[in-house]
Amino acid sequence: MSANRWGFPDLGLGVGLRSTHFAHILSERPEVGFFEVLTENYLDTEGLPLYVLDQVAERYPVIMHGVSLSIGSIDPLDFSYLAKVKALAARTKARWISDHLCWTGVLGRNTHDLLPIPYTEETLRHVTERIRVVQDALERPLVLENASTYLEFVPSQMSEWEFIARMAEEADCGLLLDVNNVYVSAFNHGFDAEAYVDAIPGERVCHIHVAGHTHKGTHILDTHSDHVVDPVWALYGRALRRIGLRSTLLEWDADIPPFEVMHAEVLKAKAWRDREAARAA
Amino acid sequence: MRRDPNLRTTAFPLDVVERWMQAVIVHPGDVQEALASEEVSREMPSVRLEDLVKPSGTLTAQERIGIYHEMYLLRMEEALATDYPVTKYLLGEEAFWALVKDYLQRYPSRSYTLNRLRDHLPQFYLDEPERAGAAFLHDLTSAELALAQAYEEAESPVLAAEAVLSVPAAAWPQARLVPVASLRLLALRHPVLRHMEACRLGLPCPKPKRGGSWLAVWRRDYTVYRRELSRTEHRLLQLLAGGLPLGQALAEVAASLNGSDGPKRIHAWFRAFVAEGLFSRIEMQGS
Numbered sequence: 001m002s003a004n005r006w007g008f009p010d011l012g013l014g015v016g017l018r019s020t021h022f023a024h025i026l027s028e029r030p031e032v033g034f035f036e037v038l039t040e041n042y043l044d045t046e047g048l049p050l051y052v053l054d055q056v057a058e059r060y061p062v063i064m065h066g067v068s069l070s071i072g073s074i075d076p077l078d079f080s081y082l083a084k085v086k087a088l089a090a091r092t093k094a095r096w097i098s099d100h101l102c103w104t105g106v107l108g109r110n111t112h113d114l115l116p117i118p119y120t121e122e123t124l125r126h127v128t129e130r131i132r133v134v135q136d137a138l139e140r141p142l143v144l145e146n147a148s149t150y151l152e153f154v155p156s157q158m159s160e161w162e163f164i165a166r167m168a169e170e171a172d173c174g175l176l177l178d179v180n181n182v183y184v185s186a187f188n189h190g191f192d193a194e195a196y197v198d199a200i201p202g203e204r205v206c207h208i209h210v211a212g213h214t215h216k217g218t219h220i221l222d223t224h225s226d227h228v229v230d231p232v233w234a235l236y237g238r239a240l241r242r243i244g245l246r247s248t249l250l251e252w253d254a255d256i257p258p259f260e261v262m263h264a265e266v267l268k269a270k271a272w273r274d275r276e277a278a279r280a281a
Numbered sequence: 282m283r284r285d286p287n288l289r290t291t292a293f294p295l296d297v298v299e300r301w302m303q304a305v306i307v308h309p310g311d312v313q314e315a316l317a318s319e320e321v322s323r324e325m326p327s328v329r330l331e332d333l334v335k336p337s338g339t340l341t342a343q344e345r346i347g348i349y350h351e352m353y354l355l356r357m358e359e360a361l362a363t364d365y366p367v368t369k370y371l372l373g374e375e376a377f378w379a380l381v382k383d384y385l386q387r388y389p390s391r392s393y394t395l396n397r398l399r400d401h402l403p404q405f406y407l408d409e410p411e412r413a414g415a416a417f418l419h420d421l422t423s424a425e426l427a428l429a430q431a432y433e434e435a436e437s438p439v440l441a442a443e444a445v446l447s448v449p450a451a452a453w454p455q456a457r458l459v460p461v462a463s464l465r466l467l468a469l470r471h472p473v474l475r476h477m478e479a480c481r482l483g484l485p486c487p488k489p490k491r492g493g494s495w496l497a498v499w500r501r502d503y504t505v506y507r508r509e510l511s512r513t514e515h516r517l518l519q520l521l522a523g524g525l526p527l528g529q530a531l532a533e534v535a536a537s538l539n540g541s542d543g544p545k546r547i548h549a550w551f552r553a554f555v556a557e558g559l560f561s562r563i564e565m566q567g568s
Contacts, residue, residue: 040394046435046462048503068393074296081393106299110390111306111353112360115299123295151345152335155293190338218339219348 004246005203006141006174008096011061011247013266013273018252021259022052030263032060034095036249039066043084057092063207063247064089065176068110069099071130071144072117075106082137089138096206098143098176101127101164118153119163124170131171143174143206148184148213148222160185161199168204175200177243178209179235180228180251184220193235202243210236210269211251225254227265233272240276248273293325293333300324301333305346307389309382312347357381357390357398364399364429367473368422370480383409399429417489420469421476424507427465427498431505434463439501439558448563453528455566460522463500464559466515469493474509501558508557513538514550518559526566 012033017025024030035056042053056062066085089097102114117123135142146164158166168175177200186193210233212226228236228250236248250266301324308315315321316330325333334342358381362369369377387408388401403426406412406419439461448456472494479486495515498507510518513534520530531551535543554560 041396044394044396045433047433047500051436051503072295074299078393103299105390106296106303108391109303109307110392111303112356112390112395113306113349113352115302115306115349118293118295118298120295126295150348151342152337153293153298154331154333154335155298188337218344219337221348 003203003244004174004206006206008174008206009247010245011063011095011207013269014061014063014247014249015259015262015266016065016249016251016253017053017056018256019049019052020256021262022048024259026052026055028259029059030259032263034061034063034247034249036063036065037092039064039085039088039097039099040068042088043081053092062092062094063249064092064094064097065145066097066099067112067114068104069134069142070104070110071099071101071134071142072103072115072123072127073106074103074126075108077130077133077137079137082134086138089140096143096174097138097140098145098174098206100147101144101167102147114147116147116149116151116153119156119158119160121157124163124166128167128171131167131173135171135173141172141174141206143176144168145176145178145209146181146185147178148181148188148220150188150219150221152189159191159196159199161196165199165201168201173204174206175204176207176209177205177239177246178211178251179239180209180211180213180232181222183229183232183235184213184222187220193231194238197235197239198242200239200243205239205243205246207247207249208236208239209249209251210266223254224251226252228268233268236269237272237275240272241279244280245273245276297325298333302346302349306349306353307385308350309386312343312350315350316343316346354378354382354385356395357385360395360398361402364396365402365422365425367425367477367480368402368418371418371421371476371486396429396433399426402426414489417471417473420467420471420494421473423467423469424473424477424496424498427467427496428505428507431463431465431498431500434500436500436503437461437463437561440555440560440562442552442555444563445555445560448527450528452565453531454526456527457524457564457566458521458527458560459562459564460559461499461501461561463498463505464522465498466519466522467494467496467498468515469496472509474507477507497559499557499559506557513546517547517550518554521554522559 014034014036017035017037042050100114105111131142182193182196210228211224212228214221214223248269252262304321304324305315330342336342361381384405390398403419403423406415471489476486495510495512497510517534
């Protein structure tokens with residue numbers, strides 16, 4: 001079992017903080033390792049969501065997970081946005097701040113999608129430099145997730161996993177390993193998901209996502225709308241064997257079930273974690 | 282836009298790839314129309330799609346970029362439907378989808394949060410008065426936007442009735458009532474609450490009709506409320522919330538009322554405003 005590079009704790013099993021579950025969480029105080037919050041939902045609001053977040057942060061560890069950093073974009077970084085992210089992290093005592101390896105828009109627009117980047121030396125230099133700037137602004141490591149992708153660029157000069165490994169090393173940033181996204185992208189692009197997991201630098205992985213998806217036959221969409229399938233659990237187990245125990249989050253963002261159903265789903269990870277802990281002991 | 286010269290080291294520099302891909306994704310036509318459009322072609326002239334995007338074992342390059350193109354509109358439609366459920370209910374799926382496509386052409390998202398996408402829909406109907414039902418839909422979307430804004434506002438402490446009663450009459454000329462942060466006042470040309478109620482109950486929407494309608498929207502204890510006011514009641518609340526001293530606001534509205542029950546009606550309105558928690562504190566001018 002290996003620790004991550006920054007000594008971030010293993011917080012156990014967590015779920016996303018969803019508005020449909022606010023009342024349940026405040027009244028029942030479920031036993032959850034941590035809550036992951038979608039950063040942008042809490043930056044410009046002073047209403048109920050922020051009130052609930054304040055209550056949750058008093059009782060549970062919080063991890064921030066953003067979708068608009070757009071680290072791969074050619075647009076300039078938004079420093080007023082980064083200041084708000086930093087302020088929210090201080091307010092919630094967020095254990096770490098994460099976002100995605102992607103871009104979301106250029107020319108001042110936001111498509112609100114996690115768009116793919118070509119894996120070239122040029123992109124690697126660009127992204128690495130921006131990560132360093134963001135980490136300076138946030139005064140803490142940035143943790144970046146591998147997004148599901150639906151196309152590949154001809155000009156790419158390396159595999160996604162090689163890009164991510166080099167990016168993490170050269171920018172000295174953390175990684176959020178989303179094993180569902182590895183599975184989805186592996187199907188969509190025809191690569192070996194296990195080889196991907198095996199290539200990720202384990203000491204840089206700060207936490208792991210599992211999630212459901214929607215299989216369309218010709219491709220898989222990362223919809224976060226269902227239970228986790230067995231092959232994704234198997235990838236999760238492989239990741240644990242390689243890198244050790246890490247905080248693990250279930251993403252379920254669409255067709256959201258009652259809290260108990262979501263909670264039960266993430267608790268399935270416990271068997272994999274227990275197996276890994278026993279093996280390592 | 283400044284270009285980083287270091288980005289121009291490949292046949293497809295990153296800035297070109299991103300501008301091209303965004304142009305495809307946000308194009309209002311289908312993906313084939315997008316790829317053939319002037320806006321997309323000028324980003325990468327004389328380049329074949331397959332020179333940039335690989336096909337997979339199961340999808341063509343066009344189908345693969347088409348996934349992103351389709352997801353963009355789906356995501357935007359979902360966000361706007363969340364903030365404008367009554368508008369969608371009234372228009373129906375197809376017309377709401379068409380509205381979203383047109384709206385995005387004029388007001389694409391430029392924020393890190395999807396919550397801001399809703400901000401300009403009432404203005405959109407003012408921009409395009411020739412759209413069917415524009416005048417009514419401007420009013421309906423204004424009301425729905427006010428509800429969304431009230432939800433996001435800071436919670437304000439509520440002024441207790443006793444605090445208001447403790448202001449002596451002699452001090453009314455200096456007393457200003459500060460409204461709660463979430464209060465929104467609307468003066469509309471069409472009643473819309475009936476449509477909101479029909480949507481909530483899943484009933485057919487009544488036909489829009491013209492007629493003055495005055496609304497107050499506010500939040501208390503994290504619950505958003507809305508109420509229809511009379512024209513004069515709205516005027517009184519508007520004067521008070523706008524910062525006019527209490528005595529002056531009451532006098533101005535009283536002067537506009539006919540009949541001997543004017544003071545009684547004003548008193549009842551004022552008590553209702555306080556009981557509903559529309560004010561946060563009293564400020565004394567000159568203190």
